[in-house]
Amino acid sequence: MRTSLALNFLNIQNQELKNILKLEENFNVDEWKILGLRIWPYIRISLSTAWVNKLNTINAEKTFLYKKSKYQSRLASIVRKVNSLKFYFSFLIRFASAFNNSSYPVISSSTKLTTGIFGFDVDRVHTDKGYYNRYSDSLIETGIIEEDKCIHFERCLLGSRTPFRPFVDITHYYWLSALLGWVLVPIFVLTVRLNPEISNAYAWCVSNSLDGSALKTRNIIFTYLTLRVQRELYKHLISKYRLNKVIKVGWYDVDGMALAWACNRAGIPFVDIQHGMAGANNHRAYSCWSKIPLAGYELLPSDYWCWSKVDADSIIDWYIYLNTYKSDKVRIIGIPFANYALTTSFNELFSCDEEINFLLSLTQKYRHTVIVSLAEEIPQIIIEAIKGSHLDIFWLIRYHPTLISKLDKIKSEIASLNNTEIYHSSTLPLYALLKICSCNITEWSATFFDASAMKVPTIFVSGMALTSFPEFLSSGEALFADSPVSLLSAIRNLPQ
Template identity: 25%
Template sequence: MPREMKSHQDIHDYIVAIESDFPVDTWSVNGIHVWPYIRIKIYYTLIHLVEGTSNLKPYKKHQKKNAGFFKRLKTKFFELFYYLNSIQRQTCQQVMFATLSLYRVGYDGLFFHKFFDAMIKAHHLEGKTTIIEIQGIRANSYNQTGLIDGISLRNGHKILNRLTRWLPQYKTSSIECNLPLYDSFFERILEDSCIGTNLDLEKDSIVKWANKVKATSIVYKKLFEKRRTQRFVTISYYGFDDMAAALFAANSLGVETVDFQHGPQTNVHMAYSSWTRIPKNGFNTMPKVYWNWDQKSKEHLSSWWKLMDGSKIIGHPWLAMTQSENQFYKNCDFLYTLQLINESNFKYFFPEQILKLMRQDCFSWILRIHPRNGTGINLIQEFLQKNNVPQEHYSIENPSTIPLATSLKSCGMHITNYSGCLIEASILKKQTIIIDQTGYLFFKNYIDNELVYFLDKHKDNFSDRVIEIYTSRKTGKKKIKLEIYNPFTGL
């Protein structure tokens, strides 16, 4: 077993080895399957180690100063009322969504959900469905009355629990803990220096997490029952306790649970790959159906998730919505889509061969940063300036302000290390050059040397080969008509 992680493949092999050695598919606490939670924690700890992103500061909302007693009391009354009103509202909403805030972008002066709102708008579903905003509602969001504030919802539930916990029916029940060989697993984790000891995977911590999920699931169970929900669609199903709670509630009610593709679902993305030990009916804290952008993504999901119709192609609503818009935008030669950047990995994304290309006067660049990137644009500019890249040769693009389809239409060629934008470029038939071994590992099934190429960014002839491919590209515009899927299909 590897003690040092150097690649995504090492991470993949490490996790698969754990699944081979331990009965992870049987691990549950009070009926909550816990392995998906543990697997994702291990995966992202190792991802940060391999990619050098562990010192990226997590996004935090602005913390307000402590309010006075009466203001806090007013807030608690509001949250309690909000919760009671939400779960008691009897209406028919066959489809409900749940999301994180990062999938909202600026569109027509509103914060617009790239995937869900695109479907809602196209099929006039504003009054027929609801989006649960797990991280709270942003002001000036599209279809604001069709949103549920996840923060107020769970805070109201907690307040009600505190008020009623003395009642006999709310007394804590005994814990049913089924974790065979967990102690041996935990010992192995502690011994592996590549992971360290800060994962908080002690048995007591796992029990505490499962109890929290079970308690929170009551909120969503009542929500789904009152609204007669038949389909629950998440995006980024993993990483948030409320998502696990909502999925557990929906699965226990027989509501169809769906994960909507939000990025690359590659052979080494361990939320979407190589689940080798799965309970007969799947994990109850995971979706049972996966909606995919394209055929290759569907095929990959189907390689391990064998449920009939458990993986479907539904397309990319945001691309479909924005592909034909005549939004004015400057043309460029190269669109370079980036991953999470910090000061320690600038040279990874801008090695000498890339810098050499960027210094050439005959090429213009757009550098599209990652949606979750906290590094200031000025730091990127300072790095490029120190490396003699003229500022007029490039512009830095925030994905929350410019649709990807607009950028792809405006560029001559797309370049990336391993961004999922490659899939979107492929859907729009825009040529892409993968420049990193990790990207090759992720997307080797897309490489055909016509639409998608691979060039190692560290090779001496890299810049010459990029220019050769770029100058020989086909420049005729391809007519592509994408359809927007109706999320009520099949109900």
């Protein structure tokens, strides 16, 4: 195993990653087990995700993205609790309906060895021939995977939508594992004993003002049970469809870890496809695993398909020390959808000339057209910039796919901002929109890489970008704005 002494610790810019490395330095995290399973990968991801969210909030406040009063914070907390209650009440309904979903084509069990591709319907983009998956369909269209040798599996978050290619709906696997986890937790809490070091690690987090919720016994047991149930369900899928390889878009959620565990037990490769920020950004799921068993963790992938050499090198940096490493385990494939966007068939499939021409008619009197790529709500810095540019800048506001169903409500909230468009900006392919834009604006998302592939500059507006994209900012490949004034200045200095 390696320790963080083998890493260039001082060069790590991400504070959350520094804290993770301190934990790996001070505790035997690779020996933390629950019923034989080394659970550190889940804890590492959960802890650092919580810390990133906290840091994002702090940096947002520092860069004037928003400042919440005590009243606003209290109201936001109440809203979260109400939404949680709504989730619990709708749980059984969604769980039952998942088993009776007949909206998708039925795919029978396989009679030959097959590659399984696992993903989410939020990665789908509308075409006249059905909703196209930016990952699985692009892998086929660009020739990385042969169509007759693979089968698609998806967890559906957005409801029934006609797919470009048929797939197996596995939404109920998620609900079943969560339900059984909730039911079994009280029993296991009374019988399972965890490594005492975990309690010490929790105390360390508290003493350093860090969220240590992922280290609480009840949370670890619930996660283990969820993973275990999903592992058994995925083992059934692997057997039923005779899968000899599994590919997953983003390994570092509970679904991905359970799938990795099932593949490890079945003795077949589990390939992670990079979904967004990764090794090039010191991402917690891909960078600086400083304490890891020589045989690896059962919850980690065996293979990685990366967007760039920098992303790949970040994985090889630690993977090379394991006895499971081989040179073909880390592969550079580029961004699948970006690769496809450069082909002639992309323009034929995504025939959105009418919509693009409509947008051009809206933007023709403006000096610049920019696209804003959002994960959640629109930051205040952008709202203020929009208000200060009604004469010379048109803003295409692109919301995350999970918010598409709320576009009408969102549109009404910013209806007074006449130099904006939301619907086409959120539903058309990003690459089609980038072709008519001066720049891409985002808080700190991986749309930077999409824009870069299309030779479109990105302006970041969150302090988190300073630690996630330092090399690109220092090289001038990306810009940073910390106020409406600096954002507008950066846009107006771009060539038309």
